[in-house]
Amino acid sequence: MIVRVRSRDGLERVTVSAGVSATIAELKSLIESQIGVPIANQILSLDQNLLLPKALDRAAVLSQPEATLISLGIGHGSVVFLLYDGERSVNRPRGAAAVTPAGSFGRKMTMDDLIARQVRITRQEAPHCDAVSFDRGAADQFQRYVNETLAFSVKRGGFMYGRVTGEEKKVEVEFIYEPPQQGTVENLYLLRDPEEEALVEAIAAGLGVIRVGFIFTQAVGAKELVEGEYTVSARELLQAVELHAESGIEEWVTAIVKMEVNEEGGADVHFEAFQLSDICVRLFKEGLFVAEIEDESDPKLSKMKKDVIVGGKDTRDVDNDFFLVLVKISDHQGLLSSSFPVENRITTVTTRALRSHLDRAKGQAFVKRISDFHLLLMLARYLDANSDVPALTECVRMQTQVPEGYQLLIESLASTS
Template sequence: MVMIRVRSRDGVERLTIDNPNITIAELKTLIELQLHVPLSNQTISLQQNLLLAKTPADRSRFSDMANPDIQLSSLGIGHGSLIYLSYDGEREIVSAARRPSITPAGSFGKKMTMDDLIAKQMRVTRQEAPHSQLVSFDRDAANAFQSYVNETLAFAVKRGGFMYGTVSEDGKVEVDFIYEPPQMGEEEKLLLMRDSEEEKLVDAIATGLGMRKVGFIFTQAIGQDKKDYTMSYLEVAQAVELHAESGLKEWVTALVKLKVNDDGVADVHFEAFQMSDMCVRLFKEDWFDFERGKEGEEVDAKVSRMKKDVVVGGKDVREVDNDFFLVVVSIFDHQGPLSSTFPIENRNFPVTTKAVKTHLERTKSLPFVKRISDFHLLLTLARFLDINADIPALTQCVHSQTAVPEGYQLLIESIANAGV
């Protein structure tokens, strides 16, 4: 038995653990159980100055115990060690005598394992509110994405892309362009063949435009319309992986599908969600069992399977309805700063420099900065530019809508004429 001292604004309290080799994630679960501080509200550190931090931004600088997978012993934490805890709000201070026992009811003298303890704390409930106040789509960008799926692919297979834009301080997400990476879509599966070099160019362009990656958008095939789910377990798996990768709490997952209206006509329908905090936590801590459907196994696509029991509605279960992981986000639209008329990358036909020439000729009545204010055009040009000098300079002109230096105009025109 090991005793850890936990100092917070309430003073020093003692935490009892069985094994000094537990991870930080397991330690935080014990803090939630024994000290009544919700896991999502905890910041812990070995640095005393944590207690002086007043805001979430201040606390985020204390990252020495941020990795949930690190074992306490690797940080030199053992019997009698002192760690610091910061949290917002109020809590009930529970004396050591009144703290819940870690012996399960009906098994006197039998201690729970760490897995048992964590499973009892892993309660899956619906998250009432998203971190995003709303998501607003640039009309042209959203239309360019859905029209291709509707008119060219006929919603027969899945298609996906990354949404880029801005996030306001109050959680409003604005999507100003959609990047479609190389991919292979089937009726129920979508494989994103991500090109790291191309994504570096995309991120460099976005940074220069004052934007960042804010979400994932994908379509459901028309064959999925008869399935009894909002998102399949495969879609949940892909969506939560990308959400977790982003590190952005306001990250939005958008779903596009055909939906029959009251007149019997199929309309293109957009829905937006956030994967719940619990869903992201379960993914990061490797609770999901995504290895399903092998050797003819019957699979219920509307549920996600866990590797261990979780508590849903007071019951221990290993299958959770996918809807428990979805938090609805309101959808709006706007007219963003970019056009979406240039051919889009990674579709049926490669985009060449000839398309640049055609685009420039078609828009020659506009100021030059307006003519190049299209993400997909900028991505084509970026393949011929220096990522550290040219792309920031050019995107800054587009971002501020200021005149493009003559040297860059000549360079772009030469790129346009190169393939003629």
């Protein structure tokens, strides 16, 4: 016997071998095994109102697990409506026809069309990575500049580079690249330079790492402008999800650095990390976020272009916290140092900084003296990105001797200051 199951994902079929003598409990078990919705998440009804916003309390729910299908009038070809929380991947049969969008070519929207087009937003239970670990030097170099130079008065951001390791998919951040930018109390404008980013990517490839996330700071005073606390503002979420969607990797991590008052009344710097949920990235890619954020808007809420369902209610304002999936934080000591001046800050990095850095590191092997991403980025401006950069970064990655020709070239650059 075939029972048709209608959910927000469309119409699917469940094969019931026991026929009409099967019970609701057995039907739920079959839905779990054949469709992939856990029994604990299932709500079944013969009333299509089950799938409509604000109508759950009006739908008669099939709540008696021992009731037989025949006693409820369920037979071959019957339709049962399924409501569930969470997300799942829907596998359609090969060759199945695509569904024509409701309203196309003048066709009227039916009840089934309305149900299929609903978007439900629920919290994602777990991230796609087990944890994120920051290289201590890289993290300290980033927060110290924001704390000591900018005093957390404006926003600052950067791209995190590292690798994804192990079956748990732990993200290890090895360095932070800070692109050209302008920050205010509420906004961070990334003035991205394609040529510079191409050099960064060449260095990253030579070091065996990839771009794994985005890090930004929250300015002190930003939250004083609104009532209530929030983790990220609507502007921050929109920028973060755009970069997440651009990345193309599901382990992508977003990190926040902020100043908080401790129990003694002093100020502490805190790091927080999270991933944006799959539904958040999907909605952004589908263009459902309102991109223009008005100054008087509540920063705790993201606005949608059409109604979505949150907690059983239809709305266009979604609490940003629904989109955040927390990620555990740890730290480690990586291969690279973090003592060379950072690009695109207030002070311009010159070859004089290279001379000072090499002098401070005298006595170390030459490869150790140049094992710093920000130093390598400065050198890359004077080298061939297709031959010299890969050769030099390979030496750094493997910690092997730098060829004499490159040593002489670097020393020559340092002497031009």
